[in-house]
Amino acid sequence: MALPLADLRGPIRALFSDIDGTLTTAGRIEASTYTALERLGDAGVPVVLVTGRPAGWGQAFMSVAGVAAVVTENGGVTWVREGKRLSRLYGVPANSLPEWRRRMLELYAEVAAKVPGARLSTDSKYREVDLAIDWNEEASLSPADADNVVAMIRKAGFTASRSSVHVNFGPPHFDKLSACVTVIRQVLKGDGNDLDGYAFVGDALNDAPMFGGFPKSIGVANVRAWWDELSFKPAYLSEAAEGAGLREVVEHVLKVAKG
Numbered sequence: 001m002a003l004p005l006a007d008l009r010g011p012i013r014a015l016f017s018d019i020d021g022t023l024t025t026a027g028r029i030e031a032s033t034y035t036a037l038e039r040l041g042d043a044g045v046p047v048v049l050v051t052g053r054p055a056g057w058g059q060a061f062m063s064v065a066g067v068a069a070v071v072t073e074n075g076g077v078t079w080v081r082e083g084k085r086l087s088r089l090y091g092v093p094a095n096s097l098p099e100w101r102r103r104m105l106e107l108y109a110e111v112a113a114k115v116p117g118a119r120l121s122t123d124s125k126y127r128e129v130d131l132a133i134d135w136n137e138e139a140s141l142s143p144a145d146a147d148n149v150v151a152m153i154r155k156a157g158f159t160a161s162r163s164s165v166h167v168n169f170g171p172p173h174f175d176k177l178s179a180c181v182t183v184i185r186q187v188l189k190g191d192g193n194d195l196d197g198y199a200f201v202g203d204a205l206n207d208a209p210m211f212g213g214f215p216k217s218i219g220v221a222n223v224r225a226w227w228d229e230l231s232f233k234p235a236y237l238s239e240a241a242e243g244a245g246l247r248e249v250v251e252h253v254l255k256v257a258k259g
């Protein structure tokens with residue numbers, strides 16, 4: 001079992017945070033949660049958002065929120081700032097994307113024919129690298145059907161992971177942990193081989209690679225819903241769920257960040 005958040009020690013140079021079910025509470029960002037992230041930034045601890053959501057979400061967050069970088073599409077597209085300019089780093093070569101997209105739409109048609117109710121997420125239109133099948137946002141597939149979708153996609157040679165709302169799938173050559181290592185090197189000017197100075201907080205199955213990669217990995221309490229299915233589990237757990245859990249994490253990081 002994971003340790004309580006109170007046992008987490010600094011130093012912590014930056015906080016990497018998931019969005020859905022971690023930054024959001026019942027689908028929305030509460031004002032107090034947003035304020036908590038601002039306090040962290042003001043205290044000199046940069047915030048990096050890490051999500052399965054589309055590239056366009058990253059562009060929006062980079063434009064209107066004080067975040068250092070945003071990893072979107074589970075590592076498919078990472079947004080960084082170069083001076084005043086926003087730029088994108090792709091998890092697969094950009095010139096290979098049209099061919100990947102063609103093959104992914106073919107695969108989606110096969111999945112939709114076999115799993116009743118499986119449809120592309122409404123945000124799939126705004127994705128550059130991956131696509132998502134909605135299982136629990138506007139759709140209501142059972143977890144078993146969602147797992148079936150994941151298995152079919154992996155069998156076809158694509159990457160697939162299940163978040164609290166979607167099954168994201170895409171070319172097999174990228175992941176969000178690698179994207180975070182790039183952010184550490186390029187944006188935070190740190191050593192990408194040593195993640196011990198950074199913390200990650202998340203809530204779902206698609207965060208498992210991050211729980212495995214960050215020694216200071218934290219689950220907000222709602223992660224317990226998937227506990228037995230997590231291939232890597234968070235080292236620490238907050239007491240509260242969703243945004244309240246993230247606020248708890250921020251309070252603690254503010255205390256221990258400087259070691």
Ligand SMILES: [Mg+2]
Nearest residue numbers: 018020021204
């Ligand atoms: Mg999440």
